[in-house]
Amino acid sequence: MADEVESLFEKYRRDAVLLHRPYPPYEAAKGLSKFGGLPSLPSNYAWPRTPEGLPLHFLAQIDCRDISFPTILPDQGVLFFFGRCDMEQLWETNEPDRNCRVIFAPEGAAGIRERQPPADLPPIGGGYPRPRWICGVPPTQASGPNQHFEWPITPIRIHSWPDPSALPAENCPPQPWRGLGLYGLVYAEDLYPEEWNTFCEYHDDQRQLQTAYRLKLEQRRAESIYAATGRTPTTHDKWDIHLDLSKALMGHDFDGGICPWRWIYVRFLCMALSVETADSPLPLADPHIVEEGIHYWLDRANRADPADALPDDAGRELNKWIKNIRSGGRTERLILDVVATAIRSFAGTPELARKIDPVIYELVAPVFCDNTIPEMMFSQMLGHAPSVQTAKFVEDRNICLINIASERDSTGWSFGDRGYCSFWISLQDLWNRNFNNSWGTIMGS
Numbered sequence: 001m002a003d004e005v006e007s008l009f010e011k012y013r014r015d016a017v018l019l020h021r022p023y024p025p026y027e028a029a030k031g032l033s034k035f036g037g038l039p040s041l042p043s044n045y046a047w048p049r050t051p052e053g054l055p056l057h058f059l060a061q062i063d064c065r066d067i068s069f070p071t072i073l074p075d076q077g078v079l080f081f082f083g084r085c086d087m088e089q090l091w092e093t094n095e096p097d098r099n100c101r102v103i104f105a106p107e108g109a110a111g112i113r114e115r116q117p118p119a120d121l122p123p124i125g126g127g128y129p130r131p132r133w134i135c136g137v138p139p140t141q142a143s144g145p146n147q148h149f150e151w152p153i154t155p156i157r158i159h160s161w162p163d164p165s166a167l168p169a170e171n172c173p174p175q176p177w178r179g180l181g182l183y184g185l186v187y188a189e190d191l192y193p194e195e196w197n198t199f200c201e202y203h204d205d206q207r208q209l210q211t212a213y214r215l216k217l218e219q220r221r222a223e224s225i226y227a228a229t230g231r232t233p234t235t236h237d238k239w240d241i242h243l244d245l246s247k248a249l250m251g252h253d254f255d256g257g258i259c260p261w262r263w264i265y266v267r268f269l270c271m272a273l274s275v276e277t278a279d280s281p282l283p284l285a286d287p288h289i290v291e292e293g294i295h296y297w298l299d300r301a302n303r304a305d306p307a308d309a310l311p312d313d314a315g316r317e318l319n320k321w322i323k324n325i326r327s328g329g330r331t332e333r334l335i336l337d338v339v340a341t342a343i344r345s346f347a348g349t350p351e352l353a354r355k356i357d358p359v360i361y362e363l364v365a366p367v368f369c370d371n372t373i374p375e376m377m378f379s380q381m382l383g384h385a386p387s388v389q390t391a392k393f394v395e396d397r398n399i400c401l402i403n404i405a406s407e408r409d410s411t412g413w414s415f416g417d418r419g420y421c422s423f424w425i426s427l428q429d430l431w432n433r434n435f436n437n438s439w440g441t442i443m444g445s
Helices: 002-012 176-186 193-229 238-250 263-279 287-302 312-325 330-346 358-368 427-431
Strands: 014-020 057-063 078-083 100-105 154-160 399-405 420-425 439-443
Touching: 002 193, 014 193, 057 399, 078 399, 100 420, 154 193, 238 312, 238 330, 238 358, 263 287, 263 330, 287 312, 330 358, 399 427, 420 427
Parallel strands: none
Antiparallel strands: 014 154, 057 078, 078 100, 399 420, 420 439
16 A cells, blocks of 8 residues: 555656745745735736726736746746635636736836725725734724735745545446446446446545545645745644743733834734724723723824834833733733734835844744644645645646635635635646636635
8 A cells, every 4th residue: 555655646746836935024035926915017917807897806926037947837927816805705717707817927027116906996805804903904994905915925846746636546447337327326236246346345445545645645745845945843832822922022020021012013902902892892901091092002103113113111111001901811812913913014025024023033933834734735836736625636737827825824815714716727828828818716625
């Protein structure tokens, strides 16, 4: 059995392009490839819309020059990926224009200013947008955010292997009952006893082989990513981060920690508290002290440089206020959310990302770099695309142009219920550099 499993890995191994999201984000190589933010779309390309005129959301751009190894993708030019990020996230493959669009700019996008989105671009999530404060949108603003967080991408070569559901049923014995429809299936054992027994034995063997393959597949994929990125499995307990982070900012007795507060944290904390307390007041805090503090600190944060550290006296004053309003571990968990949001907000600007203290990056790393094998999800181009449902068969000649993984905790986006957003193209269209016929799918778990 072990030899058969290994032969499957050898037979179906294909190179793929890992869309690596460096952490901390300022470690990314200088390039144009990124998730989210705003596209560097040349002015001669219109922002894509559905046939009904609804603008699509920008998902990613890949500068082919950032890919430093040979692939079947163009050697130069930029690929822009847009998709409809509404409440349902149902992308019908027979109407791709309603779901998504791929724009290829062969001339590249160097020196191109980022394109502002259309005024009528709807909020992400349709009727159920993400909480506004998570994306830095004030609670008083009428609509939620309509663009994803920006994070730079470093393309890296990795090996890829198909999901078990993509493997073919090789050497399957004849099934003479198939032509008899439902009758043949129900009475197959009686009509064809010898063929039925052979088929059952084959099916049991295949099931054992696929189980053995599946158990090794996650490890094999992880090893390829570890080797390519230099990352190792996550060892920090993800559930204790909020406590360690709070101590780093406020100390054991709210007398000051080893890292300073920054105004971006304060701004997001006030925005989050205003939403949280409106829905469910902090049980151990005086509502007047909470509300008064939110207004006071939000006003100060809005007048300060978001990346600056608070002066020592302001940091002590803030800690005193938090101590008076804290409620069990709820406040500490909220602080973790707002610091992670600050990291996301600064990720697309290296100068700002470098302002966040190294200790903060280290403490929050498990949120952004969950490298535990059962939880590992990753984005890629080409190769065998993982799926949370049934993957495309290995015989399928269509190419996975990009497979974007849900990263709800880190980059803040999710496709379906922790699934993948995938763009596909025929091999012929890819060779002809015709990306107009590309189509997309969203598969949730």
